[in-house]
Amino acid sequence: MRTRRMHAGRGARLRCAAVVVAAGMIVAACGGADESAEGLTATIGTTSDVNPRGVEELREGGNLRLATTSYPANWNTLSNDGNEAEIADILRPLMPRSYDIDAAGKLSVNTDYFTDIELTSTDPMRVTYTINPKAVWSDGSPISWEDIASQANAMSGRDKRYLIAITNGFEFVDKVERGVDDRQAILTFTTPFADWRGQFAGNSMLYPKSVTGTPEAFNTSLVDAIQVTAGPFAVTATDRAQGRITLGRNPSWWGATPKLDTITYSVLDRSAWVQALQNNELDLALLSTIDDVKSVRGTEGLQVRRAPGNRWRHITFNGSPGSILADPAVRVAISKAIDRQGIVTAMQNGLVENPVPLNNHVFLQGQEGYRDNSLGFDPEAAARELDALGWVRNGDLREKDGRKLVIRDVMYNDPTWVQIAQIIQQNLAAIGVGLTIDTKPAAGYFTDVIQPGDFDATQFTFQGDPFPLSSLRQIYYYDPGDLQGNYGRIGSPELNALIERTLTELDPAKSIDLANQVDRAVFEEGHSLPLFQSDGSYGARATLANMGSPGLASYDYTKIGFMK
Template sequence: MRIRSLGTRFAIPCVAIGLILSGCSADSGVTPGSATVGSTNDINPHDVADLREGGNLRLVLSAFPETFNYLQIDGGTNNTGDVIEPVLPSPYTSDAAGELAINHDYFTDIQLTGTDPQQVTYTINPKAVWSDGTPITWEDLRSQAAALSGRDPAFLVSSTSGFERVEKVERGVDDRQAIVTFAQPYAEWQGQFSPLYPKATTESAAAFNDRDRSGLAVSAGPFQVSDIDRTQSRITLSRNPSWWGATPKLDTITFSVLDSSAWLPAIQNNELDIAYMSGIENVTAAKQAPGVVLRRTPEPSWSHITFNGAPGSLLEDPQLRIAISKAIDRQGIVNAAQNGVVDDPKTLNNHIFVLGQKGYQDNSAPISFDPDAAAKMLDDLGWKLNGEVREKDGRRLELRDVMYQQDGWVQVAQIVQQNLAAVGVKLNIQTVPGTGLFKDVIDPGNFELAQFSWGGSVLPLTALPQIYAYDPNNLQGNKARIGTPELNALIERTMSELDPDKAIEMANQADQMIFAEGYSLPLYQASGTYAARENLANYGAFGLASADYTKVGFLK
């Protein structure tokens, strides 16, 4: 589930933001909200003095993490991200407006100390230790930078996170200071080392890929992983006895893996303390449950359809992808999905920025809904109708759409299926449980269309090299296997631009190229609607903010 913006981390694929479609919101008792990110959030803020000591925060996952190493290709998902956020260091926190501040639990100071070459100095909190008692030092940063540099392909990374631009990481005035020097400038350097792992996890490819496969070896947050019960599909976090910061109010945090259809019943039966609610029926039913309130803040997460354009694939031709895109009524999907939940449902028309975020502009003209134009393009490309389905060179234009096994995703796919049938394209719908969807299906490229969501952050440019740059030998987050040398070069220049306004302008130029390639169809961004226990404080719909797990708890 996507509880919050993950602050400065890179974009992560999510499976459970598909919304249950609804035709009518009459008499729901729910006032529609916005889907445009802003400067406020809804977390029931309280002074910690108002909270009772102890308690267990019950959260939900859509699937068991494939690995607890968020940096590894199998771990860069929202399920892993949710579990490790309370247990690992991050250099920055973000507030409701998306403004960054140094996370002083881990770093006393972080400064951009040079621009030619770019240099960043990290001064580590002298109290900061890993849960095994080992101090957090500059060597942890050096080792992680080397692992994510991309120089050794044996490290199967989710994203290089700009470390491919780092020339060296050196010891500063002592072991508690790291000086990072860049060979090339990196615009979003504040997103690096988030999260930070110990050097034991990153010092070799074998450790990086497998040390935290079955559990987290060490941690360094207010909580630590204390129990992993695969039989019950449950992960428990408990207070970290080595934690040096403010004592958490909670005793434990428990993650349960549940099918999305079970989230509403679990809220109604007081088995969860908070869960994302999708569609007006679910939102209405949750609002009516005793002791439950709605917490709502739009967040930088969005649903989309990604095409598989790998060399030799059915959709290798970008013009074919554009033709199919133009046949799909995105606004119709959004109207159906967010009716009654959002006051003015709008399509998301940018791959980098979300509505309300600085830099957002509509770049979607190449994929504007026009079924007549789509049919003509298909004809011109040689895909001729033979009965109800088009064919070319004896091959039928028959596509497989894969997605998380959730009603909302299926219903979106059914609309797409109807849209494509109208222009002679057959769509087959395949659902997959959350566990294995990426590792076994999407990452290997076993699809023509894939529906899932990206969870973004306050540093949106990081998505460009992670998702939209194309290197066939190092795909990172490029599930589509689509890209061009020209786009790669523009992404490189964008990520090297230290002037934020110029970087935004260049990012939009890149987005125009991404749309022209027929990379994917952005659908809608998440409304950020959660059902929560009314006595749960300092936790809820975070929007752009990060959570402070030392302040989360239940009212007295």
């Protein structure tokens, strides 16, 4: 069940240097495996590592200091510009979500916002949301059925002026009606939708109707800042120039009082996070290499927290007309020449006991439904297939109709992404395919580069959650008039139809089987290649409680704080 709500957050930045050894293979110059990897597998499980403490053990107040790699391009995570994991991280203490999630991915209704969420009919399918009568937006207005109805309309995809990141099943919602009062919404579906529980959960937060009511408001009203929220915290100060965002307690909050006074986000290049943690400028930071782990372990007052991570790296190809990879057979051949096991071994040796590549686009390792549907590493087959397609090797490179088979691989300017690209570069050179490494800054990476399709191949990160099916349409369904997250512009009518069948199947076993058929078809389209999951390592201030490496779990921001 490797869900992923395409929260294509910026890729984690590894500081590990790449070196070329005599055999020509690039490996991580990060030391060998040691006790740091003991007990850590590469699979999602039922664990989290957050230093769980009762609120009575925490001191009142305090400022939690966190980092992000760039200032939000758009505070609306439902929009294509705001659909990034780091933006969602900042917004989670601020916005309503329908479910709380534990480390095993088990759901429970988030009673701060809803007293009940129920599938009340299957023919036609109806879901009833009953809103907590105390729930209000930060401007004092009640959260009502109209907010749900407005968001359902905006996300339906029917009005193409809404620049949505994902329909999230709202394309199947026929109508949203007022229930017994303004605090109840009844969604009626035209067809069943398998992942209905995820429509206002995970990263798909509920926004006020003032944001979703018109295309203009949806697309642009949150570009500079967010005004109306409904969480235990609210935005109290922002400074784009200084790269600083401050959250303070929301005076309109009706739930448990947060232990923290404030949460401060600082914009920092990923390479500076560990040093900032060591310098007592941050309280929590994602770690990416064995060197990061050793640095944190060697610093008094810090500790490593880790549970298997739900973010995963991948490479997406560009299949648009005129692209060097427009032919799916070429993409598939190239996919077979990329040694993903070699990549994960180089990147995670010492961080994970037995590093293995991720072999599914839909489910994370360890989640129910995970199967290996990949095409495998077979460079000899790749070479034969390119020969048969007329790409003839001439010296170091293959050519066809006067065009050299050279791919421009675009990525965030980060040493780890570059190291991965260098491994791929050597893999492809062995079969006569060139690869040019083209790095970009974090600012504008998605809006200016990825969304317009300015790449032959690109690397970034997706994020998993317990709702694996909604993102199938977002990423792998191909509609030239509504790309959503299908930045490679790759797909087929057959794949679209299979995705539709999967999304409308309410039987869990059947939907899992169909989702795996989708996954295999995605591999066979040469759409993209999953590489590996995050190892989930974080460096934390030892006194920080109820926060760290959560696995699939969601945080309760009222319980995060510092020990007495």
